[in-house]
Amino acid sequence: MTQIRIGQAGIPLSCKGRTNKDGIAYTHNQLDLNAIEIQFVRGLYIMADEEAAFIKNFAEENDMEIHVHAPYYINLAGEADEVEMSFEKIMRAATMADNIGAETVIIHPGFYGENSEKKTMKLIIKNVKKITGMMKKEKIRVKLAIETMGKQKVFGTLDEVIEVCKSVKDVVPVIDLAHIHARGNGCLKERKSFEEMFDKLVPLKLKKYIIHVTGVLYEDGNEFYHLPIKKGDMPIAPVIEIILDRKYTATLISESPLLEHDAVYIKLQVEKAIMKRTGKEEAHYKDLSEIA
Ligand SMILES: [Zn+2]
Numbered sequence: 703m704t705q706i707r708i709g710q711a712g713i714p715l716s717c718k719g720r721t722n723k724d725g726i727a728y729t730h731n732q733l734d735l736n737a738i739e740i741q742f743v744r745g746l747y748i749m750a751d752e753e754a755a756f757i758k759n760f761a762e763e764n765d766m767e768i769h770v771h772a773p774y775y776i777n778l779a780g781e782a783d784e785v786e787m788s789f790e791k792i793m794r795a796a797t798m799a800d801n802i803g804a805e806t807v808i809i810h811p812g813f814y815g816e817n818s819e820k821k822t823m824k825l826i827i828k829n830v831k832k833i834t835g836m837m838k839k840e841k842i843r844v845k846l847a848i849e850t851m852g853k854q855k856v857f858g859t860l861d862e863v864i865e866v867c868k869s870v871k872d873v874v875p876v877i878d879l880a881h882i883h884a885r886g887n888g889c890l891k892e893r894k895s896f897e898e899m900f901d902k903l904v905p906l907k908l909k910k911y912i913i914h915v916t917g918v919l920y921e922d923g924n925e926f927y928h929l930p931i932k933k934g935d936m937p938i939a940p941v942i943e944i945i946l947d948r949k950y951t952a953t954l955i956s957e958s959p960l961l962e963h964d965a966v967y968i969k970l971q972v973e974k975a976i977m978k979r980t981g982k983e984e985a986h987y988k989d990l991s992e993i994a
Contacts, residue, residue: 703951703990703994704949704950704951704990704994705951705952705988705990706945706951706952706953706954706972706987706988706990707736707737707767707952707953707954708735708736708737708953708954708955708956708965708968708969708972708987709729709735709736709737709738709739709766709767709953709954709955709956709965710729710735710738710739710955710956710957710961710962710964710965711739711741711771711914711955711956711957711961712725712739712740712741712961713725713728714728714729714732714733714961714962715960715961715962715963716728716732716962716963717729717732721753722740722749722753722757722802723753723756723757723760725738725740726738726740726757726760726761726766726768727760729766729962730760730764730766733962733965733966734969735962735965735966735969736765736766736767736988737766737767737768737769737953737954737955738766738767738768738769739768739769739770739771739808739955740757740768740769740770740771740799740802740804741770741771742770742771742772742773742794742795742798742799743771743772743773743774744773749798749801749802751801754798754801754802755801757802757803758801758802758803761802761803762803767805767953768799768802768803768804768805769799769804769805769806769807769808769847769912769953769955770795770796770798770799770802770804770806770807770808770844771795771807771808772791772792772795772796772807772808772809773791773795774810775791775810776788776791776792776809776810776811776812777812777813778809778811778812778825778826778829778830778833779811779812779813779814779815779817779822779825779826779829779857780812780813780815785829788812788829789829789832789833789836792807792809792833792846793833793836793837793840795807796837796840796842796844796846797840797842799842799844800842800843800844804844805844805845806844806845806846806847806874806876806912807844807845807846807847808847808848808849808876808912809846809847809848809849810849810851810856810858811826811830811848811849811851811857811858811863811866812825812826812856812857813855813856813857814855814856814857819857819862822857823857823862823865823866826857826862826866827865827866827869827870830846830848830866830869830870830873831869831870833846834846834870834871834872834873845872845873845874846872846873846874847873847874847875847876847912848863848866848867848873848874848875848876849863849875849876849878849881849914850863850875850876850877850878850881850882850885851878851881851885852878852880852881852882852884852885852918852920852924852925853884853885853924853925854885854923854924858881859885860875860877860882860899860902861902863875864902864903864905864906867906868905868906874906874908874910874912875903875906875908875912876912876913876914877899877903877911877912877913877914878913878914878957879913879914879915879916879936879938879941880914880915880916880917880918880925880928880934880936880957881914881918881925882899883918883920883936884918884920884923884924884925884926885920885923885924885925886923887920887922887923888920888935888936890936890937891935891936891937892940893940893943893944896940896941896944897940897944900944900948900950909951910951910952910953911945911950911951911952911953912952912953912955913941913952913953913954913955914955914957915931915938915941915954915955915956915957915958915964915968916928916929916931916934916956916957916958916959916964917929917930917931917932917933917934917935917936917958918934918936919934928957928958928959929958929959930958930959930960930963930964931956931958931960931964931967931968932967938968938971939971939975941954942968942971942972942975943975946975946976946979946990946993949994954968954972956968969987972987973985973986973987976989976990976992976993979992979993980992980993
């Protein structure tokens with residue numbers, strides 16, 4: 703059944719406690735959101751067993767979906783030692799992700815460097831196969847997720863990410879809308895362009911669309927930095943409409959500098975879209991029964 707999940711990347715700004723444990727509880731209890739992307743982005747993240755167990759139990763009991771973001775600097779198309787280091791970072795994040803019951807561990811796959819796009823693709827596919835093999839061997843159930851990237855010199859156009867997902871079993875895309883938009887120098891404005899984007903993903907037969915949402919400042923096909931959704935020039939209404947029209951199951955993660963405030967904004971937009979369909983004056987994003 704179609705389902706929409708909404709959350710933010712990291713501990714909510716308005717949450718007093720600054721641990722991930724505080725963050726997930728606050729996201730559910732105070733914000734009424736049902737997803738969170740936990741950030742293991744800075745260096746070697748250590749989480750105590752007690753905190754990991756709390757997060758896992760809390761998520762199970764309260765129907766929260768968890769994703770994990772691995773450290774930013776990973777290069778699966780680099781020199782041997784760089785790839786080795788990237789494997790270590792991914793394995794550490796994946797193990798942690800598994801401990802807390804996350805669905806995916808999200809990575810930025812790498813850089814072209816001196817290599818051609820084709821050569822880079824070959825290297826990435828080879829090393830993604832390796833790392834998923836290592837994860838399987840360690841009985842890690844978390845899926846590896848590859849993000850679409852927002853700069854020209856970084857591997858990760860939508861087409862490239864789709865190609866990797868087609869080539870390696872159990873690897874899924876993270877559709878970072880702002881990155882696609884920035885890289886295409888503002889390509890996501892009309893509903894039609896969002897439709898074309900989703901159409902490209904159809905062959906992957908995804909059970910769930912994991913989507914990063916934020917406003918973004920860009921120039922010449924390169925992302926500069928994230929903006930609040932309303933300050934950016936990429937609309938989110940078409941995304942919500944398409945998800946509802948196509949009855950997709952989707953998880954929308956706010957990566958805006960306003961984090962949970964924009965996650966709540968997304969939630970209100972989803973509810974507005976549901977109300978438009980039902981003609982009622984109330985809606986809840988978790989309840990799609992009337993429009994399914
Ligand atoms: Zn990312």
